[in-house]
Amino acid sequence: ILGIAALMPEPVVIEKVASLLKADSGPLAAWRMTALAEVLAAQSRRKASTAQAAVVPQALVDRIGDHARALIADEKADVAERVIAVRLLGRQSQHKAADLHTLGKLLGPTNPPEMQDAAVAALAKLGDEATPSLVLAGWSQAGPRLRGQLLALLLARTTWTAELLKAVESGSVKAAHFDAARRQRLLTYKDKSLRAESERLLGASGESERKQLVEHYADVLKLAGDAVRGRETFRKKCAVCHKLEGVGNEVG
Secondary structure: OHHHHHHOHHHHHHHHHHHHOOOOOOOOOHHHHHHHHHHHHHOOOOOOHHHHHHOHHHHHHHHHHHHHHHHHHHOOOOOHHHHHHHHOOOHHHHHHHHHHHHHHHHOOOOOOOHHHHHHHHHHHHHOOOOHHHHHHHHHHHHOHHHHHHHHHOOOOHHHHHHHHHHHHHOOOOOOOHHOHHHHHHHHHOOHHHHHHHHHHHHHOOOHHHHHHHHHHHHHHHHHOHHHHHHHHHHHHOOOOOOOEEEOOOOOO
């Protein structure tokens, strides 16, 4: 509602929005971050007039923005509030480069799934040209759940899709990482050049690559299990992204 109100030209409405967001010198409530995120997002969707641009004093925007960044950096803070804070990243031009870097780091496997989801959503809304490089930099560490979201993100824009296909060609993104629906989307892509590139890279490789992986590891089914060694291997190799019997992190 505040986001819509911020675009209204009536001075009384603008003044009301500003008064609702005005904070005292005490702790900032989470709703102020939510409200400011909506106002800034709404104004970014349309070129604001001089009156509209003054909805929220810059000093207040800076104060709430700094508070949001401090919350995000505090791993002991409430996750729900940190998720709200993520929505403010990238909305201030003087902090945009650093905020984008932070969003990329939030995709890492040690962050709570809620923070990863919030980072993906923020990157989608910002639409910055640096998004593919941020996403693909940590691709190898992303679990299946997050990879699905990142694929959806990169397929949302033609230029990002082109970067994704370059990563497939380089080998940093495997054909097996694409599910049937997204593979089909690429094979029927509206852009003719990207469709041809998708056919070259993904046409028949996905199923054959998956089959080769299954065949390669099939012999492990014949091995005798060792729970003690398995538990230690899980702790060393898997616990960063998965949780079992109270050990590890619920990431993917």
